[in-house]
Amino acid sequence: MGLGGAWDRTPYTASDIDHAEAAVEAALDAGITRFDHADIYRFGKSEAVFGEVLARASGLRERIEIQTKCGIRLAEDDRPGLYDLRADTILARVRESLARLRTDVIDTLLLHRPDPLADPDEIAKALHTLHDEGLVRRFGVSNMSAAQITRLQACLDIPLTVDQLEMSLARRDWVEAGVLVNTPAAAGLGFPEGTLEHCAAQGIELQAWGPLARGRYTNGEPSPAADLARKLARRHDTTPETVLLWWLQRHPAGIVPVVGTSRPERIRACRDAAVRTTELSHEEWYELWIAARGAPLP
Template sequence: MRDTTPGGAHGAARPPHGRLLYGCMGLGGTWDDRPYTAADIDHAQAAVEAALDAGITAFDHADIYRHGKSEAVFGEVLSRAPGLRERIVLQTKCGIRLPAEGRPGLYDLRADSIVRRVRESLARLRTDVIDTLLLHRPDPLARPEEIARALGDLHSEGLVRQFGVSNMSAAQIDRLQAHLDVPLVANQLEMSLERRDWVEAGVLVNTGAAAANGFPAGTLEYCAAHGIELQAWGALARGRYTGAEPSPAADLIGELAAAKGTTPETVLLWWLQRHPAGIRPVVGTSRPERIRACRDAAVGEPGLSHEEWYALWIAARGKPLP
């Protein structure tokens, strides 16, 4: 059965949906080969319902999450809710192979591996089409022309609507795009108030600290210039600023949330969304109450002033800007 939603697999692309994505890495039970349980499906359903309640309709997966069980329980949730697939956007990733049978973990963007893993994801997700496929991490042995052949085949077969990357620099994206007939539409990077190297890189130019920063210079600018959406994984910083531990930044987030009648989670996401690069955060918590706490970031404009944005940055840095 082929996708019959408006536009179809070859028509107008459906993604993106909304200002946030829900990251499904926390769904599916344990990080081992034990099968998922009915309780794991219920847990996934509660998280999906909380995301929908919060106005989030795009869901981010990877074939390796919980050894494939994250996708599988999501497929179970879709089977419980007829019509839900047509209301949401599904994104998944491939390119990482977990350690197995004495083989170390490695990256694999060979054409046959990409195609095989996408077909496996489709089966687990119980869908006919993936809205966006991201290449999870760069594979130093990958040949761009081979990747292009695999992506072209997946697109022409109607199995994937559009493509992106994850954890790649501007130079890596540019080299890959030169071989593709379809545009890369997203780059997913770790970005948060805790992981700030992406924004620090822009102000450490011509300082002694620039060399130690490590973030590939020009990546944000390249993505903005080429219409490539920036997605931020780890956006909630594992709860560091919203209850996990006290800090000046956490205190300021709490004060701003109270003053603006919203939640600390929303303020934390607003900090990313306020940046002109158009960052789209990925919310990765599996706790329904924390998912719902992100609603104001999903449905409204970021409510931080210029000064408030800088105050949060400096509080997290723990020292003045250069």
């Protein structure tokens, strides 16, 4: 999301390509080989500068996996921003992404947001077409509940393999929903109960977007959770960024963090989360959670 220059339709520059190349090199150095895109990021420029990086580096495409998303249309002229999972739109957006990324195939395509007007049978027809033509290898969703996944999967012969959700130490409703059952606080949660369990039971990979909470615990601002993250980083000879990612990875649902930063130094700070198994103990995991909650568990 951070690649491609400004969030507008001005053309990207050579400097933007250099920045993207530095981010990709930092990710590879950190053991990260899967790259997450969306057709709307920087109005398509994020995919385009990544395609420029692929064109510069012979053999890079064979070393990595590319994931992208479609289903959101940004506001334009008098038309508001909206969601669009009509079959023709999906097919058109994927072909545009392939051209920008300069690749013949997308490893995983995610449907970016639920479209209330979408016909699951129509979506399934588009995904089958993309799969049959060899343009997309795997499919998944983003920001969807267990019920929405189940409804779509009923129309698909191809398994949905990913659900990407906002999950972090700051965005904790995904874990709170599982422990606040039968308490008054449960009514204030927006996370659909049972989604984690459904994904685990069906072998659907849970991906966490925003896992570093936009720097909330690593930007130097003091807070109980940030202070504890730094303390645990020293204890485990790693970085606070890694501690935050380990907190997600420690959950038995097998959460895969999607690191959103494009700054090479912050990408490298996440290296241990890619190359070392989470080292947080049961007690340390709970200490972080309670510090972020600011209140004891019920």
